[in-house]
Amino acid sequence: MPQTVLEQPATQSAAGSAHLTKVHGWGCYPSVEAYELLSEDLERITEGAMLTRGLGRSYGDASLPPPGGHVVAGSRLADRILSFDSATGVLRAEAGLSLVELNRLFRPKGWFTPVSPGTQYVTLGGMVAADVHGKNHHASGTFGRHVSRLRMRVADGRILEVSGEDEPELFRATLGGMGLTGHILEVELEMKAVPSQWIYGESEPVPNLDVLVEKLVEAGKSWPYTVGWADCLGRGATMGRGSVIKGRWAEASEAPARAPATKGKVDVPVLLPDWFLNRLNIRAFNELKYRAQWGVRKGFLHPQSFFYPLDAILNWNRFYGARGFTQYQCVLPPSGGASYRKLFEILLKNGGTPFLVVVKDFGAEGRGMLSFPRPGLTFAIDMPIVAGETQALVDTLNEFVAGEGGRVYLAKDAFTRPEHYRAMDPRVDAWNEVRRSWDPDARLRSSQSVRLFGDEP
Amino acid sequence: MKVVFLGATKGMGRALARLMAERGDRLFLLGRDAGELERSARDLEVLGAKGTVGFAECDLLRRETFAGALEDADAALDGFDTAVVTAGLFASQDELEGDADLRDRVLVADFVNTIHFCEEARQRLLARGGGTLCVFSSVAGERGRKPVVLYGAAKAGLSRYLEGLDHKYRAQGLKTIAVKPGFVKTGMTAGLPVPPFAGEPEPVAKTVLRAIDAGRPEVYAPGIWRWVMLAIRSLPRAVMRAIKF
Numbered sequence: 083m084p085q086t087v088l089e090q091p092a093t094q095s096a097a098g099s100a101h102l103t104k105v106h107g108w109g110c111y112p113s114v115e116a117y118e119l120l121s122e123d124l125e126r127i128t129e130g131a132m133l134t135r136g137l138g139r140s141y142g143d144a145s146l147p148p149p150g151g152h153v154v155a156g157s158r159l160a161d162r163i164l165s166f167d168s169a170t171g172v173l174r175a176e177a178g179l180s181l182v183e184l185n186r187l188f189r190p191k192g193w194f195t196p197v198s199p200g201t202q203y204v205t206l207g208g209m210v211a212a213d214v215h216g217k218n219h220h221a222s223g224t225f226g227r228h229v230s231r232l233r234m235r236v237a238d239g240r241i242l243e244v245s246g247e248d249e250p251e252l253f254r255a256t257l258g259g260m261g262l263t264g265h266i267l268e269v270e271l272e273m274k275a276v277p278s279q280w281i282y283g284e285s286e287p288v289p290n291l292d293v294l295v296e297k298l299v300e301a302g303k304s305w306p307y308t309v310g311w312a313d314c315l316g317r318g319a320t321m322g323r324g325s326v327i328k329g330r331w332a333e334a335s336e337a338p339a340r341a342p343a344t345k346g347k348v349d350v351p352v353l354l355p356d357w358f359l360n361r362l363n364i365r366a367f368n369e370l371k372y373r374a375q376w377g378v379r380k381g382f383l384h385p386q387s388f389f390y391p392l393d394a395i396l397n398w399n400r401f402y403g404a405r406g407f408t409q410y411q412c413v414l415p416p417s418g419g420a421s422y423r424k425l426f427e428i429l430l431k432n433g434g435t436p437f438l439v440v441v442k443d444f445g446a447e448g449r450g451m452l453s454f455p456r457p458g459l460t461f462a463i464d465m466p467i468v469a470g471e472t473q474a475l476v477d478t479l480n481e482f483v484a485g486e487g488g489r490v491y492l493a494k495d496a497f498t499r500p501e502h503y504r505a506m507d508p509r510v511d512a513w514n515e516v517r518r519s520w521d522p523d524a525r526l527r528s529s530q531s532v533r534l535f536g537d538e539p
Numbered sequence: 540m541k542v543v544f545l546g547a548t549k550g551m552g553r554a555l556a557r558l559m560a561e562r563g564d565r566l567f568l569l570g571r572d573a574g575e576l577e578r579s580a581r582d583l584e585v586l587g588a589k590g591t592v593g594f595a596e597c598d599l600l601r602r603e604t605f606a607g608a609l610e611d612a613d614a615a616l617d618g619f620d621t622a623v624v625t626a627g628l629f630a631s632q633d634e635l636e637g638d639a640d641l642r643d644r645v646l647v648a649d650f651v652n653t654i655h656f657c658e659e660a661r662q663r664l665l666a667r668g669g670g671t672l673c674v675f676s677s678v679a680g681e682r683g684r685k686p687v688v689l690y691g692a693a694k695a696g697l698s699r700y701l702e703g704l705d706h707k708y709r710a711q712g713l714k715t716i717a718v719k720p721g722f723v724k725t726g727m728t729a730g731l732p733v734p735p736f737a738g739e740p741e742p743v744a745k746t747v748l749r750a751i752d753a754g755r756p757e758v759y760a761p762g763i764w765r766w767v768m769l770a771i772r773s774l775p776r777a778v779m780r781a782i783k784f
Contacts, residue, residue, distance in 0.1 A: 100730040120729035122549045159726050162553075162582035187561075187586065 102151055108399050109141040111406030111467050111496060114149040114529055124160035124176060128235045128265035131155040133528050135261070136178060136205030140212060141409045142496025143529035144260050148539045155265065157207050163187075164268065171273040172230065177207030177266045182393075189385065190341065193273040194331075196228035198389050200440075207266040212493035213258030213453040217307035217329070217389070220445040224455055225271075226257035227448050233268035237521035241267065246449075255516040257450030260492050262526050262535075263517050278337035281307075281388040283329040284380045291322025291426060292419050295459060299443050301328045307388070310441035314430060322426055324438070329388050342384040349396040356403035356466075402466050410476060411462040411491040412483045413444060413455065421486045422459060428482055429463060432475050439463050451513040454491040462494070473497055480506065492530065503534045510535065540671075543612035543619040545569040545597060545656065546626030548579045550725035551675065554744035555625065560588035567612040567619065569597035570626070591615075599626050599648040605659045613663065620670040621751070622660040624653060627675065629727050635689040642689060649693035654700050661704065661713060669712020673751050674701055678719045678759065681768045685783060705756045714754040718747050721764030736763050 100120070106113035118135070119127040128134055134155040135145035147154045157178035164174045171193055175184075181195060182202040188194065199214040208214075213226040222228075231245040232253065244253045244264075256263045288294040294310045301308045305328040312324035392398055399407065414421050429439070440462040444455045465472065476497040483490065489506040490498055504510060514535060518524070527537040540559065547556035547568045559566060560583040568583075570576050576594035583592045593615040597608035612619050628648045635642045657672060664670035679687040680694030698717055705715035722728060722737045738761035750758035759765035771784075 101732065121726040122553070123726075156729075159729075162578055163585045164578060164581050166585045 100153070105135075105146055105154065106138070106406075107141050107143065107145055107496075108139050109406050109408045109467075109496060110399060110402070110404070111408065112143055112146070112529065114143075114146045115151050116147050117151065117153045118156050119153060120156040120159055122159045124155065124157050124178060124265075124267055125235065125241065127155040128267070129239065131265065133261055133526060134177075134207065134265045136208035137180060137203050139201055139204050139208065140493040141407075142494060143533065144212070144492055144495070145208075146529040148527060148529050148532045148537070150539065157205055157266075160267075161205075166273075171275060172270065173273050174231070174268060174270040175206055177205060177210075177269055179206050179269075180204065181206070181209065185385075188273060189276070189279055192276055194276045194385070195225075196272060196274040197222055197225040200390065201393055202386075202390050203393065206269040206271070207261070210257060210266055210269055211259065211261040212491075213448065213450040213455075214493070215442075215444070215455050217309045217442065219455055220302040220308065220443055221306050223445060224257070224448045224450065224453055226450045226453060228274075229257065229269060229271045231268075231270040232256060232266055234264040234266055236264040237523075237525045251516050252520060254449050255451045255513055257448070258453030258492075259451070259513065259517070260528065260530065262528065262531050263520060264526065276331045278332045278334045279341050279385065280332040280337040281329045281383045281385050282332040282336070282381075283327065283383045283388055285325050285327040286379070287323075287325050289323050290316065290320050291422055294322055294324055294326060294441060295419060295422060295443075297326045298441065298459075301326055302443055306330050308443070312426075312439045312441060314426075314439065317430070321423065321430070322439075324441075329383070332382055338382055342386070345384060345386045345394060347394055347396050350398055350400040353400045354403050356405045405467050407464055407466045408472065408476075408496050409462055409464050409494040410479060411454075411460060411494045412479065412488050413458050413460040413491075414483065414486050414488040415456070415458040417458075417486070422461075425461060425479070425482065428478060432471075432478060451509060451516065452492075452507070454489065454493070456489070458488065460491075462491075477502070492534075495530070495534075498534065500534050500536065540564045540621045541567075541616040541619045542621045542623060543567045543569065543609065543616065543660070545599070545622075545624045546675075547583075547623075548572070548575045550625070550727055551720060551723055551740045551743055551747075552623070552625030553579065554740035555623065555747055556583055557586055558744050558748050560584075560586040560592075563587055563589050565589045565616055566592045567615050568592060568594040569608045569612065570594070571596065571598045599628070599652050599656070600644060602652055602655050605652075605656050609659055609663060618667055620664070622657075622664065622670070622672050623751075624656060624674045627653070629690060631731075632686050632688055632690070645690060646693050649690070650696045653697055657700070657704070661708070664713055665708065665711060669708075669714070671714045671716065671751055671754070672704070673716040673718065673747070675718045675720060676701060678721050678764050678768050681719070682771050682774075682779070684771075684779065702756070709756075715756060716747075716750055716754070717757050718750070719757065719759050719764065719768075721759065721761060721767065723760075736761065736767060 100117040102115050104113045105116045121127045132147045132152045134157050136157050138145050160176040160178035162176045166173045181204050198216040209225045213224045215224045234244050235241050298310045307329040310326045312322040316323040442460050447456045480502040484505040524537045531537045532539050544556055546552035548570050566583055566588045568576050580592035580594050595608040595611040597604045628645045630645055676698040677694040679691035680698045701715050701717035722734050723743050725740055743760040746760040
């Protein structure tokens with residue numbers, strides 16, 4: 083076992099050893115120094131850890147301990163499936179099991195995750211902590227709706243079974259609680275039975291934001307999976323042009339007989355220079371993408387292409403270079419369309435040319451006390467971080483969103499100010515009360531909880 | 540295959556056992572901790588292992604547990620045809636130099652007792668006409684190197700034993716497979732600085748399973764380590780004394 087000479091200070095504890103490393107989320111910003119413990123034995127390494135993180139796919143600082151060399155437990159090696167009932171679809175697994183592995187193992191057997199975010203490089207624990215949503219939110223709610231039980235290590239060290247019956251408050255505070263109410267060790271959920279391994283999908287171009295929203299909401303009445311995307315080239319009457327994409331699982335009788343092949347992946351092996359993605363080529367990409375589609379397109383799709391188009395490029399975050407990037411994702415309550423247009427106007431005025439905007443309508447609010455989705459429309463926009471500008475843009479957007487009664491998604495956030503968060507999400511007090519009843523000294527905390535919830539660094 | 544597996548709960552062993560389960564092999568697990576074995580057994584059953592995955596306690600530091608554990612495996616599998624050993628102990632050179640008890644445990648587990656375990660398995664396999672014995676050694680045993688003087692010595696001895704075993708018994712139907720992993724990112728190596736050419740457990744497991752199926756006596760994983768070690772074996776002593784690697 084070759085081993086280079088150890089140059090960094092090591093932490094040595096009963097829980098394991100690790101070296102001080104830079105830890106960051108998917109957006110590569112911010113990063114903090116921390117000791118990340120990795121072991122198959124999640125119970126052991128969470129003892130005394132300040133936070134648990136999975137695959138680090140949240141964009142901002144949610145999966146980072148506060149700066150200062152704290153210990154964070156990494157769950158991704160704790161990935162065993164503990165039980166599966168093929169009659170009911172109930173599955174129990176260790177929290178580090180990845181969605182990519184879950185899908186790979188179960189799709190051929192006729193089961194799929196009940197709710198899927200836009201990437202499958204997430205862990206079950208992370209999906210609970212962020213209470214993720216997907217293209218079926220209008221019909222199936224968040225991931226938390228399908229979670230029946232959790233096994234958790236709470237701040238005082240005890241290990242508990244937590245569910246709607248046992249410790250219901252802790253359960254509700256943990257769905258969407260960003261890992262701050264306890265370390266999630268095991269997750270029990272109900273998988274969804276699917277009739278085939280293929281998705282039948284349709285997409286159609288839409289000339290502007292109003293039509294996009296109208297078609298998206300209309301599609302939700304008959305389709306289980308819907309999403310829209312808009313480019314940011316259109317102005318005036320074409321502002322928010324893009325397409326609406328609809329999908330459902332193909333019936334066995336209509337689906338292609340063959341199983342979908344394993345998709346090849348391209349890797350981005352190194353950070354690309356900061357200028358790689360610039361306004362010119364983003365414009366060109368969007369123009370081509372818009373023009374390439376004319377008329378309605380229909381067909382059978384690989385579930386991977388439908389649910390996770392960007393997963394085909396591993397490490398695509400490196401396109402943005404060392405400066406890093408963030409995603410602004412907010413939800414706005416239902417409106418006649420004026421607030422949606424206003425959001426676009428702010429983006430276009432202050433944000434240059436974002437790559438594209440993903441749009442999705444949400445159904446009812448779920449059980450999670452701090453879960454992001456609420457009825458209305460959500461918008462997600464990737465943006466490179468520009469010193470001085472990004473903070474100001476997020477502030478402007480947040481002030482607008484707060485005024486409209488909307489809120490932002492903690493799993494994406496790195497820039498929101500605490501006063502803005504509080505204005506957008508008054509539920510935080512009730513959630514914090516439950517959290518503090520289990521953890522009065524806020525032993526479990528993150529860079530994000532220090533930034534937003536007033537925890538000690 | 541009917542596989543008795545020492546070390547399937549963690550790291551590369553977990554990945555290899557899962558591949559076997561997914562293709563429907565029968566498995567019986569050996570290890571130190573009954574709770575861990577039970578959890579891995581359930582995991583492997585869900586993944587597709589044929590029948591019930593049984594387990595028995597077996598500790599590389601307690602030689603007296605070997606015969607009984609293999610007896611249990613034989614009973615459960617109606618005679619195993621493959622034995623896999625991925626278990627072992629690891630500690631850094633500094634830790635091993637500073638702690639005689641730890642040194643004793645690592646040398647005994649990785650060399651003396653692994654060989655005792657293999658002898659026990661070998662006799663059972665030969666008695667029914669052969670089979671496969673697949674044991675994880677390490678590239679650390681390929682050359683005396685500063686960061687792995689002691690661990691490497693144990694693995695060097697183990698590698699030589701496995702090589703000899705294959706020479707002696709292949710004709711009688713016993714295929715011995717020595718696996719030489721390079722640096723692989725597992726719980727065992729977590730916290731160590733990651734060198735170039737580091738691998739992940741799943742691709743390594745695929746390489747090893749192909750070698751088991753093909754009966755190859757020696758396998759480097761990831762494959763690039765065959766050439767890395769070829770280069771390192773050819774370095775002059777003066778260079779080995781000068782570099783840290």
